[in-house]
Amino acid sequence: CLRSLFIFAVVASLVNLGFSGAPTKCFVTSVKNNSGVTPAGLCGAWDKESDGGLFTSPNYPEKYPPDQECIYIIEASPRQCIDLYFDEKYAIEPSWECKFDHIEVRDGPFSFSPIIGRYCGQESPTYVKSSGRYLWIKFVADGELEAIGFSARYNFTQGKICEFEMSGPEGIVESIMVMKEGKALQTEAVDCRWFIRAPPGSKIYLRFLDYEMQNSNECKRNFVAVYDGSSSVEHLKNKFCSTVANDVMLLTSLGVIRMWADETSRRSRFRILFTTFHEPPCEGDSFFCHSNMCINHTLVCNGIQNCVYPWDENGCKGKYKHFMCMLTSYYFCTFDTFDQDKDL
Numbered sequence: 326c327l328r329s330l331f332i333f334a335v336v337a338s339l340v341n342l343g344f345s346g347a348p349t350k351c352f353v354t355s356v357k358n359n360s361g362v363t364p365a366g367l368c369g370a371w372d373k374e375s376d377g378g379l380f381t382s383p384n385y386p387e388k389y390p391p392d393q394e395c396i397y398i399i400e401a402s403p404r405q406c407i408d409l410y411f412d413e414k415y416a417i418e419p420s421w422e423c424k425f426d427h428i429e430v431r432d433g434p435f436s437f438s439p440i441i442g443r444y445c446g447q448e449s450p451t452y453v454k455s456s457g458r459y460l461w462i463k464f465v466a467d468g469e470l471e472a473i474g475f476s477a478r479y480n481f482t483q484g485k486i487c488e489f490e491m492s493g494p495e496g497i498v499e500s501i502m503v504m505k506e507g508k509a510l511q512t513e514a515v516d517c518r519w520f521i522r523a524p525p526g527s528k529i530y531l532r533f534l535d536y537e538m539q540n541s542n543e544c545k546r547n548f549v550a551v552y553d554g555s556s557s558v559e560h561l562k563n564k565f566c567s568t569v570a571n572d573v574m575l576l577t578s579l580g581v582i583r584m585w586a587d588e589t590s591r592r593s594r595f596r597i598l599f600t601t602f603h604e605p606p607c608e609g610d611s612f613f614c615h616s617n618m619c620i621n622h623t624l625v626c627n628g629i630q631n632c633v634y635p636w637d638e639n640g641c642k643g644k645y646k647h648f649m650c651m652l653t654s655y656y657f658c659t660f661d662t663f664d665q666d667k668d669l
Contacts, residue, residue: 368395368464377481382464382474386414389474393466398434400459401481403514403587407455409462409479415449416472426466428475433512434459449475457484457513485509487517491599494621495631496521498582499535499596514587518556521580523601529575530618530633531582535596536570540589547590552581570595572633600624600631612637 368383380397382389401407418426423445430453431438438461444450453460487508491498498519509515523529531551540546544566553562554577563573586593600620607619614620614632624631626641
């Protein structure tokens, strides 16, 4: 009973945000029978059944009553989308631009979310797909010319997969890539993984350059996790959700970074420098970091500390890196070293 009162309070707050203007305004909490169907006598529902469900206009398949405004909100789990199907047995009073009786579908949980369409007449909308985890549906009936209304069923599908592949002697893994690559909207929860692949026999050193959790010390709402070897639970190396994130040394050639942030934590951010290395002896032209690390020689005097201690940037006085970056899906940079005293 308390849970129902809580949901009703949430619904009531949403109603105040924009559910107004109809002769009779109806919005109820989600009430289902054992088959997951909203009873036909109800006007409006908040539907969040994990296996999908079905809802109808009042009295369907009989004629709906006059003077109705029914709000239906469908909620999926984070990182899921909604598939909405309207039954072909469908009729709503036709009018120019559906100004009278109609169904309005919006891509989000609010009356001001982006509109997908407004429908009326004898032809069913058939199929609607959300871009995120919510759909807002309004059914309006005026005082004249009732019809049988509609029946709609919905189910949930997995949203965009948020994964990134990284490789090379070094690179930057950062949360802003999620927005740059269009993996999630700013209003959506984020569950993303970065796979860092080093050459066989190599290892990976991770150094945090920036880190902040919007809801610090609340791991259920936001965290950055580091895995060593795979993304399975048994390979979890570190999990950060407080105010500090320490450097991490991975023992395999595959590192996985996972970021989780719910809708209230989207300002959480991180930026990590990864460096691939192998253990001594340092063969060829690899550079010895004095800390059991041999790194690629191209990382020496590049203005970035790749060793645990800044041995790779010591003794670089008068030397600079001239770099050229080409914009592909990411920035790819090549470097040429020159001596300031000789080359300028």
